[in-house]
Structures are given as C-alpha cells and as structure tokens.
Amino acid sequence: MAGRWIETWEPEDETFWREKGERIARRNLWFSVLSEHIGFSIWTLWSVMVLFMGPEYGIDPAGKFFLISTATLVGALVRVPYTFAVARFGGRNWTIFSAMSLLVPTLAAFWVMEPGTSYGTFVAVAALTGIGGGNFASSMTNINAFFPLRKKGWALGLNAGGGNIGVPVVQLVGLLVIGTLGASHPRVVLGVYLPLIIVAALCAALYMDNLRPVKNDTGAAxxxxxxxxxxxMSVLYIGTFGSFIGYSFAFGLVLQTQFGRTPLQAASLTFIGPLLGSLIRPVGGRLADRYGGARITLATFVAMAAATGVVIHASGTASLVVFLTGFTALFVLTGLGNGSTYKMIPGIFHTKALARGLDGEAAAAHGRRLSGAAMGLIGAVGALGGLAINLAFRQSFQASGTGTAAFWSFLAFYGVCVAITWAVYLRRPAPVPARAQLGYAEV
Incomplete structure (x- = not known):
C-alpha cells in the first residue's frame, strides 16, 4: 500500500522535537483520534442496538448480554494482530484500511436489523463489530512511537480518551433516534455512521504519516x-479499561432489566458515564505525568472499590438515584485509571532500560521497543475484562434477576488490583543504579 513514509524519527532529541517532530506528531494524533473514535462507536454499536430490540425480536435479557459479550470478545482478540499491523504496513496505511473495514459490520447490521432475523445471525453480525475494538490497539501503538517519553502520558491519554468518546457518542445518536423517531428505526443510527467511516479513512490518507523506523520486532514481542x-499491567488494565468497556456495553441493559427503564429512559442515561469517563482519561495521563502513574492508579482503584460499594447498596435497595451516582463515579474513575495505567507501561520499560545501564536515546529506544510490543497484549487482555463483566452480569441476572452478585465480584477484583499496585510499584520500588532517574513509583 503506497503512502508517505518518514525515514528518520528521533522524538527524544529536543531540537528535532521542537523544530519538526512536535508538529508532525500532533497532526497524526488528531487524525488517529478521529479514526479510533469511529472504531469505538462501531465496536459498542450493539450496546445501542439492543435498546431497539423489543419483545417482537424474541430475545431475552440473557440473550442480549450474550450479544454484547460476543462483540467484546472479538474486539479483545483482534487487538493483538492490529498492534503488529502498524509496523508491518505503516501507521497511516493501516489506519486507512482499518477505518474502511468498519463498513463491513455497519452494512451487515443495516441489512439484518429487523424482527424475524435469527438469533444466530445477530450473534454473527455482533461479532463483526468487534473489529472496531482493534482500532484502539493499532492507534495507541502508532501514537506511542510518535511522542517522547515525557509527553506519552498526555498524548496516549488524549488519543485513548478521544477514541473512548465514540462510546457515548453512538449512545447519544441512539438516544436522538429513539427520542425523535421511536424504537423501531435502528437503521437510522447505522446510516449516520456510514459516511463518517469514509471521512475518517479519507482524513487518514490525506493527513497522516508512516514511520519507517517502526518495525515489528519478534524478539521484543x-x-x-x-x-x-x-x-x-494486563491485570491492572482489566480493572480500568475492562471495567470501562464492560460497563459501557452493559449499562443500558442493566437499567432496563433491573430498574424497568423504557428504551428511551435507558438511552437518556447510558451515555453520561461513558462520556465523563472518556473526557477525563487525558487528565489521568496528565496526573500520571506529574505525580507518577502508580500513585494515581492506586488511588483510582481504592476509589473504584468505594464506588462499587455504593452501587451494591443501591442495587440491594433498588434506589435508582444512588445507583446512577455510584455507577457514574465508576465511569469517571475508570477513565482516570485508563490514563494512568497506559502512562505506566512505557515508564516501566524505560526504568528497566536504565537499570540495565542504558541511558539517553539508547534507554528511550529500548523502552519504546518493549512498551510498543507489550501494549497490544496488555490492551487485548484488558479488553477481555469487558467480556468478564458482561458474562458476570448475564449470570447474575439469570440467577437472581439483579446485578448485585456481579458487583460483589467486581469489588473483590478491585481489592486485588489495589494490593498488586501497592505491592509491586509502590511498597518497595526495585533498586536502580544512581544514573537512573526514574523509579517505579514515578512510572
């Protein structure tokens, strides 16, 4: 695939960064955000489509939870090959292809979205939307290569946050359609996204670049x-991003199933949490740049455990107001944690490079090499946390008709994440040579 290639890229060189690198990196960042944003919207499309599926579709709540679980699973699995595709084909070239590929699940959903379609067909089409989840991995790997270590928390947080906003945006589109046309016009939502997909691909073709120095490294992988x-870090990312995407998929169904909300009532509430969680993700990255990713991550998990306790209380007492308060807090906290955990990844591998006696550009290059390889795997495992959340909700509602049991399991997992973060990255930072300026507490 032909495209523009940059032959030399040295973001850690301050002169290069000031005179040339920053301008190019920022341009690629903005159009990466656009493509990833559309990818997230398509990946989470079925969190909206299930709100349109009334009794005439003949699918019970457990069946709907399985539909969104299928999309979550595929989105997690494709993140690994998408990560390595950037080096194989180029960041710009792969962004064009991955954006255009979103036409396949969108057109398929447009074709089948009506009563009378078999459940197996819905499952297959939901699986196709999972490819939108892969856009995150390729986008983050690409942007990670463009920015120097001191800017990665901000850049990766902004890239991911802008992408994550695709979740509440597609839910807002669904709300507008249900509110104006009713719950019998799901194809209008799909029609909105078809031209947007083409716009994202065209912008990538016109304004993005490939980096020649970025190559797949089997040894690094x-x-x-x-x-x-x-x-x-995969476990910690399950707790942050896995929670964000799992809750984003399930929130509307939980409101309908446990609190008896109508499609319009559910749609009018579901976008708020994902929106706030997406907007605050760059703040998590910025705080991690300033205070250390491990410290911000630890505080986030402690707060997530507290918010989950509020949700458990509200679930048991059937208090919708308290439930919404606790659940919205969870979304905000997952956004902060998403930013801080992704800042930790390059910092950890840079610290290890310093501990091996490397310094300057050599340490930075070693850190980029390993963190780039690790990000795809961490992103894939983290996304599987969303699958676990959806399956936990499915089992909880099947067994008791409420999500309370699922929330207890989430609370226990956040406790594990608190213990891991403290024990590994804060209790006793691993010793590093005097020349190393970065400890694990600062990653």
Missing part, C-alpha cells in the same frame, strides 16, 4: 511476553 510486568 517474546521479551515482553516473558516479562512479568506485562502480565501485571
């Missing part, structure tokens, strides 16, 4: 897989 920090 294997080293990242063997590194325990890759798996530790």
């Amino acid at each position: 294997l080293e990242a897989v063997r590194d325990p920090h890759t798996w530790i």
